[in-house]
Amino acid sequence: MEINKVAVGQRIKEIRTDLGLSMAKFGELLGNMPRSSVNNWERGINLPKNETLAKIAEVGKTTNEYLLYGDQENQYIMELLEKKLNEADPRLASMIKEIAQQVEPSDEAQMKNFINFLVNNITPPDGSDEYSYQLIDKEMLLYLGSIKSGTKAQIYLHFDQDTKIMHIMPFTFSDQSVDRLLIFLNNGESLHYFDDKLPDEMKQKPIMLYYFNERTNDLAISALVYNAQSMSYQVAQSDEDPFKGQGYMPFVEELFKEKLLRKELADKD
Known part of the structure; x- marks a missing residue:
């Protein structure tokens, strides 16, 4: 799934402004990152490294996946669920999708494990x-x-x-x-x-x-x-x-x- 750097920058900026911090102070909070790096993230020029992204997610009380994909990640999860569950038993798809929408955003590997667990444990025996x-x-x-x-x-x-x-x-x-x-x-x-x-x-x-x-x-x-x-x-x-x-x-x-x-x-x- 393609990452929109500009959208990622906007989400990072929202976290910083919600905390009431300047770019310089926000960089210090993340481990003495320079103001120029924060500026480049927010303008969508480049992305933070994985360890920095995790720190931003932590201070913003969110997840790496939300920072990278936003609401599209939820849509991606829903599409993956619908495809996999319809393959297993179409009767379960709408019910499980409804439950999954209440779950925190997750990466693809975690979601596949979640789907496999549901299929293995909820699909009626045949x-x-x-x-x-x-x-x-x-x-x-x-x-x-x-x-x-x-x-x-x-x-x-x-x-x-x-x-x-x-x-x-x-x-x-x-x-x-x-x-x-x-x-x-x-x-x-x-x-x-x-x-x-x-x-x-x-x-x-x-x-x-x-x-x-x-x-x-x-x-x-x-x-x-x-x-x-x-x-x-x-x-x-x-x-x-x-x-x-x-x-x-x-x-x-x-x-x-x-x-x-x-x-x-x-x-x-």
Whole structure:
């Protein structure tokens, strides 16, 4: 998307004048930038460097993207949303666009991630989302659950024959969130996409769902039980405890390794 230097200069000037600063004082605020540089920005002769642009956005309580694109950035985002969402499900386009208009302006990469999240988690399941299961370790009764006719692995599933509990953990390279999986499990109309191809002895059995919680930055385990009335899985109530002491340690250990790896990467940053 082409940047209009003159329009960028006008937005920078608006920030400076709103702060009640001269060009010289504004330059000092940004790290002793000369008055001539501020003048050149505002006249649209050249653009600030990225680090200076970020400082201008910060003092102006806005974003780099708004400074560079203004309202056109919002229009760009809307066009991108409309294109991508209509490809996925036209019924969602107008609803999601309405939500996106309330979101702060974002760069293209962030918006693509946002769109992918919406498509992966809100688009209603269909036949391509039906799970199939491959027994990958007979001794451990460990299955690999896949969608897209078995071509896209999404979960590991271990069935404990003693407790009759299904233990589920996202596949290492899955692009499907736990929230998306819960859409299948929590909805009687879509549960069949998950359990039609399960062995009969595993259907409607309690589930322990293991995952990394992005909000708490920690591993989490959710207990789910089948509700015959709604014909779907619901979060187990405190008085429903078929799970006490029944955790599957290999999944816990894998998530703990992921937690340590994430911490190590965060410390490097």
